[in-house]
Amino acid sequence: SSLLPDLLGDTKAIDAAGNSENGISSKEFAMEVDQKDPFRKYRDEFEFPETGEEATIREPKSRTLYFCGNSLGLQPKRAREYLNEELDKWATYGVEGHFKTVRPWVTVDETVKDQMAAVVGAKPLEVTVMNSLTANLHLMMVPFYRPEKSRFKILIEEKAFPSDYQAVCSQLQFHGYDPEEALIKVQPREDGALILSEDIVDAIERRGDEIALVLIGGVQYYTGQFFDIPSIVQMAHNKGCNVGIDLAHAVGNVPLELHDWGPDFACWCTYKYLNSGPGSIGGCFVHEKHANRTDLPRFAGWWGHQKDDRFKMEHKFVPSPGAAGYQLSNPPVLECAVLRASLNLFIEAGGVPALREKSLALTSYLELLLSMKVPGIQIVTPAERHYRGCQLSLRLPVNIKKVYETLQNEGIIVDTREPDTMRVAPCPLYNSFSDVQQFVEILAQVISNVK
Amino acid sequence: SSLLPDLLGDTKAIDAAGNSENGISSKEFAMEVDQKDPFRKYRDEFEFPETGEEATIREPKSRTLYFCGNSLGLQPKRAREYLNEELDKWATYGVEGHFKTVRPWVTVDETVKDQMAAVVGAKPLEVTVMNSLTANLHLMMVPFYRPEKSRFKILIEEKAFPSDYQAVCSQLQFHGYDPEEALIKVQPREDGALILSEDIVDAIERRGDEIALVLIGGVQYYTGQFFDIPSIVQMAHNKGCNVGIDLAHAVGNVPLELHDWGPDFACWCTYKYLNSGPGSIGGCFVHEKHANRTDLPRFAGWWGHQKDDRFKMEHKFVPSPGAAGYQLSNPPVLECAVLRASLNLFIEAGGVPALREKSLALTSYLELLLSMKVPGIQIVTPAERHYRGCQLSLRLPVNIKKVYETLQNEGIIVDTREPDTMRVAPCPLYNSFSDVQQFVEILAQVISNVK
Numbered sequence: 001s002s003l004l005p006d007l008l009g010d011t012k013a014i015d016a017a018g019n020s021e022n023g024i025s026s027k028e029f030a031m032e033v034d035q036k037d038p039f040r041k042y043r044d045e046f047e048f049p050e051t052g053e054e055a056t057i058r059e060p061k062s063r064t065l066y067f068c069g070n071s072l073g074l075q076p077k078r079a080r081e082y083l084n085e086e087l088d089k090w091a092t093y094g095v096e097g098h099f100k101t102v103r104p105w106v107t108v109d110e111t112v113k114d115q116m117a118a119v120v121g122a123k124p125l126e127v128t129v130m131n132s133l134t135a136n137l138h139l140m141m142v143p144f145y146r147p148e149k150s151r152f153k154i155l156i157e158e159k160a161f162p163s164d165y166q167a168v169c170s171q172l173q174f175h176g177y178d179p180e181e182a183l184i185k186v187q188p189r190e191d192g193a194l195i196l197s198e199d200i201v202d203a204i205e206r207r208g209d210e211i212a213l214v215l216i217g218g219v220q221y222y223t224g225q226f227f228d229i230p231s232i233v234q235m236a237h238n239k240g241c242n243v244g245i246d247l248a249h250a251v252g253n254v255p256l257e258l259h260d261w262g263p264d265f266a267c268w269c270t271y272k273y274l275n276s277g278p279g280s281i282g283g284c285f286v287h288e289k290h291a292n293r294t295d296l297p298r299f300a301g302w303w304g305h306q307k308d309d310r311f312k313m314e315h316k317f318v319p320s321p322g323a324a325g326y327q328l329s330n331p332p333v334l335e336c337a338v339l340r341a342s343l344n345l346f347i348e349a350g351g352v353p354a355l356r357e358k359s360l361a362l363t364s365y366l367e368l369l370l371s372m373k374v375p376g377i378q379i380v381t382p383a384e385r386h387y388r389g390c391q392l393s394l395r396l397p398v399n400i401k402k403v404y405e406t407l408q409n410e411g412i413i414v415d416t417r418e419p420d421t422m423r424v425a426p427c428p429l430y431n432s433f434s435d436v437q438q439f440v441e442i443l444a445q446v447i448s449n450v451k
Numbered sequence: 452s453s454l455l456p457d458l459l460g461d462t463k464a465i466d467a468a469g470n471s472e473n474g475i476s477s478k479e480f481a482m483e484v485d486q487k488d489p490f491r492k493y494r495d496e497f498e499f500p501e502t503g504e505e506a507t508i509r510e511p512k513s514r515t516l517y518f519c520g521n522s523l524g525l526q527p528k529r530a531r532e533y534l535n536e537e538l539d540k541w542a543t544y545g546v547e548g549h550f551k552t553v554r555p556w557v558t559v560d561e562t563v564k565d566q567m568a569a570v571v572g573a574k575p576l577e578v579t580v581m582n583s584l585t586a587n588l589h590l591m592m593v594p595f596y597r598p599e600k601s602r603f604k605i606l607i608e609e610k611a612f613p614s615d616y617q618a619v620c621s622q623l624q625f626h627g628y629d630p631e632e633a634l635i636k637v638q639p640r641e642d643g644a645l646i647l648s649e650d651i652v653d654a655i656e657r658r659g660d661e662i663a664l665v666l667i668g669g670v671q672y673y674t675g676q677f678f679d680i681p682s683i684v685q686m687a688h689n690k691g692c693n694v695g696i697d698l699a700h701a702v703g704n705v706p707l708e709l710h711d712w713g714p715d716f717a718c719w720c721t722y723k724y725l726n727s728g729p730g731s732i733g734g735c736f737v738h739e740k741h742a743n744r745t746d747l748p749r750f751a752g753w754w755g756h757q758k759d760d761r762f763k764m765e766h767k768f769v770p771s772p773g774a775a776g777y778q779l780s781n782p783p784v785l786e787c788a789v790l791r792a793s794l795n796l797f798i799e800a801g802g803v804p805a806l807r808e809k810s811l812a813l814t815s816y817l818e819l820l821l822s823m824k825v826p827g828i829q830i831v832t833p834a835e836r837h838y839r840g841c842q843l844s845l846r847l848p849v850n851i852k853k854v855y856e857t858l859q860n861e862g863i864i865v866d867t868r869e870p871d872t873m874r875v876a877p878c879p880l881y882n883s884f885s886d887v888q889q890f891v892e893i894l895a896q897v898i899s900n901v902k
């Protein structure tokens with residue numbers, strides 16, 4: 001499967017072939033690469049929306065070019081089957097589904113635990129699924145944001161996702177601090193530019209003594225940049241700060257090695273690259289080193305109580321070791337079923353590191369074609385492969401709203417973020433090189449028409 | 452529909468008919484009442500588990516006698532249809548399902564809000580669906596458990612559900628208090644007896660000055676007693692305490708008038724009497740008087756931000772008024788779909804107060820037959836109709852485990868709670884008088900065999 005990066009790695013040679021019929025920007029070239037794509041069969045595992053009747057460039061009723069896996073992943077076809085299995089169990093056993101049959105609900109979270117741990121590079125002990133992303137951020141700040149007199153600040157990246165920003169501000173306020181004073185935002189060097197990982201590390205080095213918690217996005221939702229998590233974690237720990245990572249845009253997108261990188265906690269949602277459906281269950285990592293700590297406060301609930309005697313209905317709380325000890329309520333069975341459908345595909349495909357090879361090639365291809373075909377386009381996302389996931393964030397030379405609407409009309413699903421950025425995220429599990437080729441060809445055409 | 456309580460109200464007269472062929476404990480009598488039951492058609496709206504092949508008293512493959520709606524409600528048949536609609540939208544529109552078509556996901560919580568508010572007797576402003584029960588208890592304690600120097604205690608009922616107990620203990624610990632000192636448990640007058648609402652009111656009156664929060668179950672999960680919420684709330688407020696109610700066993704079971712009763716908050720799950728499936732979404736009430744308060748701390752997230760500019764991605768948090776302002780994350784669409792399927796049935800049936808008439812009759816019938824047919828049985832739940840929901844908690848004159856297993860074998864689904872209690876909860880939406888009649892007949896038989 002290392003064919004793909006090779007093919008694209010040597011872009012200069014291919015580029016020299018120019019824009020000829022079989023040049024890199026041609027339909028034929030893209031189709032040829034698709035033929036060699038070892039992951040191409042997974043495309044048929046997903047439900048693609050169809051292009052509408054109003055399309056004039058693309059074929060009506062053809063598959064959309066779907067580049068919004070960073071917002072809501074496509075539906076794995078198995079999801080319906082897995083859901084129906086759980087509905088059947090509910091119909092057939094009622095409450096006894098908790099204990100009877102395959103995958104009894106009482107341990108439904110364990111049907112996704114190992115896969116989830118693999119996807120984030122963690123030990124199963126370190127991972128649980130529960131609640132939703134913002135809720136988990138708060139629940140993790142209970143043990144890991146412990147402000148003290150001279151160390152009470154939280155460091156985040158400027159333009160963090162609003163919910164994260166609002167969450168940390170409300171935590172600061174809850175503890176009696178003014179976010180104006182207690183929130184440290186790492187800025188880009190120039191307005192609108194990227195925030196450099198080294199600047200985050202640098203800020204932690206300079207001000208670490210004041211910082212109780214560093215909370216950083218793994219892959220930044222707006223710019224698509226993949227921060228240097230290991231260096232951030234290392235510096236934070238050197239300076240005595242706790243570190244949490246919001247992996248919403250990283251999980252299922254870039255290879256993660258949470259255990260080795262060592263953040264204290266991480267939280268994510270599963271409806272983006274993990275394709276588990278709108279608003280579905282969140283995930284949570286708590287590093288092994290905290291697995292058996294009894295000195296950390298937590299908001300406790302019966303589902304976090306050790307398993308052996310959870311139903312004795314005794315009152316004393318004895319947490320399960322690891323992330324599971326932070327669970328509160330009995331888990332949502334239907335959401336776990338859809339998540340399992342999706343995670344199994346990741347495992348079957350060989351995991352995120354395997355998929356990453358295709359992902360790098362796909363995004364490089366997108367980048368290359370954009371630079372060839374769309375003069376004036378600005379790619380906000382870093383050019384270095386190691387500092388990005390699959391998403392490219394684009395600034396267009398023309399009015400973005402018009403472009404967006406025309407693309408939508410042609411069955412091309414991307415998204416825009418205020419004020420001026422278009423996000424395009426080709427996913428290795430279900431996007432093809434032809435998807436990318438068609439997208440750029442049409443984008444170029446639309447932009448020149450709008451001009 | 453007032454036929455039913457009448458029929459049973461005059462139990463003495465009917466009782467006089469004795470145990471004859473058409474007496475009150477006969478199959479014929481139960482079938483006659485079922486014929487007159489105005490809610491009987493709703494029974495066909497639910498999926499009943501079937502009795503197993505190993506049954507010897509009951510017909511194999513017949514409908515189970517399902518009395519576990521207090522633990523997991525039966526599946527509304529519409530649930531599958533409603534779920535499939537959302538899966539279809541996901542397949543057809545991908546991420547655009549958030550804004551397109553009927554019931555766009557961006558406001559999916561609003562598709563259940565009015566029904567949910569009706570079921571708990573609240574204004575729509577006061578209600579939201581989000582997270583799960585224990586998580587919501589914690590999130591509500593952020594604004595409503597505000598310990599101060601001389602007022603930091605939490606009052607609960609002895610033998611509250613373990614998760615509630617663990618939640619309040621962890622809140623106390625989080626704020627630096629020792630539960631041994633800071634938790635006030637209202638005890639029954641004698642060991643194993645009921646806790647009287649008047650004793651709760653009394654404890655609040657005596658110790659209210661020390662109490663920051665009163666957290667009480669609406670209907671107690673173990674005993675089935677329905678506490679006198681209005682009196683508890685009134686005394687708590689007289690003494691300057693906040694009050695929260697755990698409605699897990701009350702919602703969809705007993706008529707609630709949360710707005711008028713005036714607790715500060717309430718939380719519930721929807722998988723019991725509200726039939727929304729294992730581990731499904733929780734509900735939350737915040738009284739109107741707090742709807743626009745800015746002085747209460749909260750754990751904030753983007754979904755609680757006012758709707759008009761939630762997607763401007765600006766950072767400043769301006770909460771939606773009311774309960775919606777406490778939402779954190781984009782809501783789980785599949786869970787909302789199942790909940791909507793179930794809530795619509797409640798609304799179509801005329802709401803909980805209408806169903807309560809049948810519920811009172813059904814439970815009185817159960818009580819009457821038990822006392823006639825099962826010598827030595829002890830009914831823990833209060834005899835006064837106003838102080839209980841549909842559930843009766845029973846202590847049997849023989850080994851409970853054996854009885855439980857034999858019943859299970861006969862397709863009779865009840866549950867047991869350590870150490871010695873059997874809970875039986877006939878639900879007016881899907882249980883019949885014949886269910887109750889058969890249950891008691893078989894229970895009597897099983898107990899005399901075990902003896």
Ligand SMILES: Cc1ncc(COP(=O)(O)O)c(C=O)c1O
Binds near residue numbers: 301328330583672699
């Ligand atoms: C009274 C009560 N409170 C809390 C809970 C815990 O619910 P969850 O697991 O949804 O948080 C239950 C569950 O049965 C309950 O009955």
Ligand SMILES: Cc1ncc(COP(=O)(O)O)c(C=O)c1O
Binds near residue numbers: 135164217781
């Ligand atoms: C980086 C990031 N953080 C937080 C959130 C909020 O997620 P949720 O609504 O699941 O809490 C999102 C949602 O898109 C996100 O992209």
